[in-house]
Amino acid sequence: MLDYKFGIASASELAEAEKRISKKKAAELFENEAPDSLEAGKFASLKSIHKYLFDDIYSLAGEKRTVIISKGNFRFAPLMYIKAALANIDKMFRSTFDEIVEKYVEKNFSRTFRECSGRSARIRLDCILKKENGMVADWSKVGK
DSSP, rough: OOOSSSSOOOOOHHHHHHHHHHHHHHHHHHTHHHHHHHTOHHHHHHHHHHHHTTTTTTTTTSOOOOOOOOTTTTTTOOHHHHHHHHHHHHOOSSSSSHHHHHHHHHHHHOSSSSSSHHHHHHHHHHHHHHHHHOOOOOOOGGGO
């Protein structure tokens, strides 16, 4: 069970609170140009983003997961490989669009955080794209 910072009775209420709070925090990040100060493509930046977005919700915001997790029939990277996977992902090239996307996919497979890894990873991807290629993704055109 996750340690929430406020009492929520249902999963749907939690999902709505996560969505509302993280969208507000993401907007604040970009309004303050915080992604420009982060080192593009490094785990430390992703950790900072995750902590900022979800610190009001989860006590474990910004902390690597310590449990095995899956989504549907897919199991994410085993715990014993996360540290090595993150070190390898940090070293991956990110000078071309394809390299940036490959880095993003590898990061998603590691599923570093217990909850909300995807939202943090999308902001991190935008940081990399902006710094390396001068562009950002239009996430409104990307489906799940």
